[in-house]
Amino acid sequence: MGEDTEVCVIGAGPAGLALTLMLLRSGARVTLVERATGFDREFRGEILQPGGQAVLASLGVLDAVRTRGACRLDRFQLVDGDRTLLDIDYRRLPEPHDHLLAVPQRHLLVELLAACREHEGFEYLDGHRVSELLRDGDRYTGAVVTGQGKRAITAKVVVGADGRYSKTRALAGIDAGRHDAFDQDVLWFKLFAPGR
Known part of the structure; x- marks a missing residue:
């Protein structure tokens, strides 16, 4: 019996969408499975490093992401009390990626998904959750997803790109080796500049 798809990617975040686009190209x-039905939700990690910008430029989506709205940042500082722990000036890097780019993650996801949709062989199943993995001996051969009904997707490769609390990884019995005990906390928030 043939596969429904060659690669089943679980998770349509930046990693899942970028991988899907690379595979399609x-x-x-590729069948891409995402539990959410849209990109209007809370995100983390809305800063693109220079290397990430280079990858997105090579995928042909960086300019469209910038057009949706982005903010160039030339420096990054990490301060603890009166001590500067990190002071990084990205302008020392070669152009055109000599800066950070603050961009709402939904802008990135929308553009990656639009680029994926331009390719034949792409199927997007939003509003679907992985409920089990299909196996043939010691090899995973697909996933069972539930959305509006239950569907088994057979594939040559299954990729779990569904985040730090990956259901796919848990179903495969893969220990993430997470360490949640740190002596520092990270706080992030958004401030809207007056007049913008």
């Missing part, structure tokens, strides 16, 4: 058939 190489000619693979």
Whole structure:
């Protein structure tokens, strides 16, 4: 019996969408499964490092992401009390990626998904959750997803790109080796500049 798809990617975040686009560009058939039905939700990690910008430029989506709205940042400082722990000036890097780029993650996801939809062999199942993995001996051969009904997707490869609390990884019995005990906390928030 043939596969429904060559690669089944679980999770349509930046990693899942970028991988899907790379696979589609190489000619693979990809089914992308995402539990959410849209991109209007809370995100983390809305800063693109220079290397990430280079990857997105090579995928042909960086300019469209910038057009949706982005803010260039030339420096990054990490301060603890009166001590500067990190002071990084990105302008020392070669152009055109000599800066950080603050961009709402939904802008990135919308553009990556639009680029994926331009390729044949792409299927997007939003509003679906992985409920089990299919196996043939010691090899995973697909996933069972639930959305509006239950569907088994057979594939040559299954990729879990569904985040730090990955259901796919848990179903595969893979220990993430997470360490949640740190002596520092990280706080992030958004401030809206007056007049913008």
